Each structure stands twice: as C-alpha cells, then as structure tokens.
Amino acid sequence: MRILITGGAGFLGSHLSDRLLAQGHEVICLDNFFTGRKQNIAHLLDNPSFELVRHDVIDPFKFEVDQIYNLACPASPPHYQINPIKTTKTSVMGAINCLGLAKRVKARAFQASTSEVYGDPAVHPQPESYWGHVNPIGRRSCYDEGKRCAETLFFDYHRENKVDVRVVRIFNTYGPRMNPDDGRVVSNFIVQALRGQDLTVYGDGSQTRSFCYVDDLIEGFLRLMNQEETVGPINIGNPGEFTMLELAQKVIKLVGGKPKIVHKELPSDDPRQRCPDITLAKKYLDWEPTVALEEGLERTIAYFRKEIGA
Numbered sequence: 001m002r003i004l005i006t007g008g009a010g011f012l013g014s015h016l017s018d019r020l021l022a023q024g025h026e027v028i029c030l031d032n033f034f035t036g037r038k039q040n041i042a043h044l045l046d047n048p049s050f051e052l053v054r055h056d057v058i059d060p061f062k063f064e065v066d067q068i069y070n071l072a073c074p075a076s077p078p079h080y081q082i083n084p085i086k087t088t089k090t091s092v093m094g095a096i097n098c099l100g101l102a103k104r105v106k107a108r109a110f111q112a113s114t115s116e117v118y119g120d121p122a123v124h125p126q127p128e129s130y131w132g133h134v135n136p137i138g139r140r141s142c143y144d145e146g147k148r149c150a151e152t153l154f155f156d157y158h159r160e161n162k163v164d165v166r167v168v169r170i171f172n173t174y175g176p177r178m179n180p181d182d183g184r185v186v187s188n189f190i191v192q193a194l195r196g197q198d199l200t201v202y203g204d205g206s207q208t209r210s211f212c213y214v215d216d217l218i219e220g221f222l223r224l225m226n227q228e229e230t231v232g233p234i235n236i237g238n239p240g241e242f243t244m245l246e247l248a249q250k251v252i253k254l255v256g257g258k259p260k261i262v263h264k265e266l267p268s269d270d271p272r273q274r275c276p277d278i279t280l281a282k283k284y285l286d287w288e289p290t291v292a293l294e295e296g297l298e299r300t301i302a303y304f305r306k307e308i309g310a
C-alpha cells in the first residue's frame, strides 16, 4: 500500500515509518518540522519507498494513498502551549484535511487521539465509554479540546460521508527518538540523570501515569488500522501505573550517580491519575503491552546516552 503519515518525522511517526517500510509499504511522510526532527528519519531518506514532504497540515494536500495516519500535532505541553491557537488549528484543520483527502481517494484514515480527551478523570482506570472531565478554557485546552474536536470530525465524516476511520487514544508513550528538550517526564528524568542534574518532580510526585514502550504502541496502531471489527476509539497504553516519584527513582537506579529529586509547583490542570482500561484493545486487537518499564527505560537510556554524549 501507499501510506501517508502526517507528523511522520516525529517520535511516533518515525517508528511507524520504520515498521510500515519493513512490511513492504510505501510511506509518504508529511511534516512541518515544528517538533519533528530530520535525524529521526535520516536513515530512511535513501529508501526509494520513502518520500518526505515539508508541509503544514493546516493547508490542504493531495496524495493518491490507501491509508492515512494523522499524527501531526505537538504532543508535549511546553510545545503545544507555545502557540495554542496554532495547536487547535493543527488538530482541527489537520483532521478536516486528512478526512477530506480520505473521502476523495477512499483511503482509510487513522487519528492519533490521546488520553487527554479524558482530562482530569473522575473514573479510574479510564474506559473508552468515559466522556471525560476536561477544562475547556485552561492552558491545556488547546490540545485536549483540539483532539476532542478531531475525534468528533472523524466520527461525523464516518457517519455522514462513509469515510473509513480508525481512532486510537494514546496513553503516555516513551522510547528512543523522543525529543530530549520537549519536557515529557520520561525524557526529562533520563536527560537530567545522564547530565548529573537534579530530577525535577512537579508537585509532591504522588500523581500517577502509565508508560507504554513505543514498539508496543506501534504494534497496537497496526492492529487497529488493519482489522475490520471496530473503528474505535480504542485505548492503547500500558496499564502498569507508577507515581512520578517511583519513575524518578527507577531512572536514578538505572542511570547511576547520585542525583537528587527536587520539587516544583504543579502546572495547572495537571491530571492526578492516568491509567488506561485496555479491555477493548485485548478483545478486538488481541493486544497488550509486552515491554516492562525497566526494560523500556534501559533501551531509552541507551539511546539518550548516545544522543547527548553522556
């Protein structure tokens, strides 16, 4: 198949490109390089089945493709808050442009949605049937509400225009090729520990997150995209739940050295708990994560050691 990946030069997009090319598909990677990096896809540029297009998803695009993965959107709070209006436009216009193209060329369209659609959840762990608890006017709203609106568009194009869609709700994912400066907790802790700096924990560190290794997530993407039982939304994430303090301690143990943990004020709307209910992923995709946190952290630490020369 010929497959378009918007945001293909990002952390997840580059891993997805690797997997699809290994399966013998052609990949068109569309990216405006806001948070994506050329080095993530440098190893693919000589591959005749890989094509790179610098373009912004806010502006329409046309390609003859069989499938579209819509991943374009800054994913970490410091990045999506730099220009919040642009973040909403990226999610909403990007979804409209992908769906318009999917309708025209009869491609299957996949939306990378997020656990942020659940906001600061009142239900724990979060099943797909939970509608969420989201602040519509806060600092995180550009991302959360943009992604919620993108989901709405995917389901309206599906109902109204018979566009073939799949929607995944991604929970925190980590691994090699995360941007070292994008302020996500796993890369923050690892980079700080490798540089011998203190690890920054926001609040008292008792808030929890679940962390999925990137290879597990991409396997979930492919299974969801290539089955006929459900259009989603489907949670993909690792239900193993850890506090931020536990994560910091694990990173310190694996990296070595004697960094301290320092506490900073909790950002506004920071969710207290996050943990996916993956019953539907097990049922429809026969999917569950296989990489344990320590193993995934070791692989990620090895990547960052090379990356920052520590």
Ligand SMILES: NC(=O)c1ccc[n+]([C@@H]2O[C@H](COP(=O)([O-])OP(=O)(O)OC[C@H]3O[C@@H](n4cnc5c(N)ncnc54)[C@H](O)[C@@H]3O)[C@@H](O)[C@H]2O)c1
Binding pocket: 006, 007, 008, 009, 010, 011, 012, 013, 030, 031, 032, 033, 034, 035, 036, 037, 055, 056, 057, 058, 070, 071, 072, 073, 074, 075, 076, 090, 112, 113, 114, 115, 170, 171, 172, 173, 174, 179
């Ligand atoms: N990694 C996670 O834990 C996670 C969790 C939930 C959802 N997601 C979603 O998965 C997708 C990929 O995330 P990621 O972790 O790879 O982040 P990333 O920042 O590494 O990748 C996003 C990519 O989209 C590109 N992009 C941003 N705005 C664009 C625009 N207007 N036009 C074209 N390209 C644009 C960026 O340059 C980058 O290459 C995002 O949609 C994100 O919201 C990721």
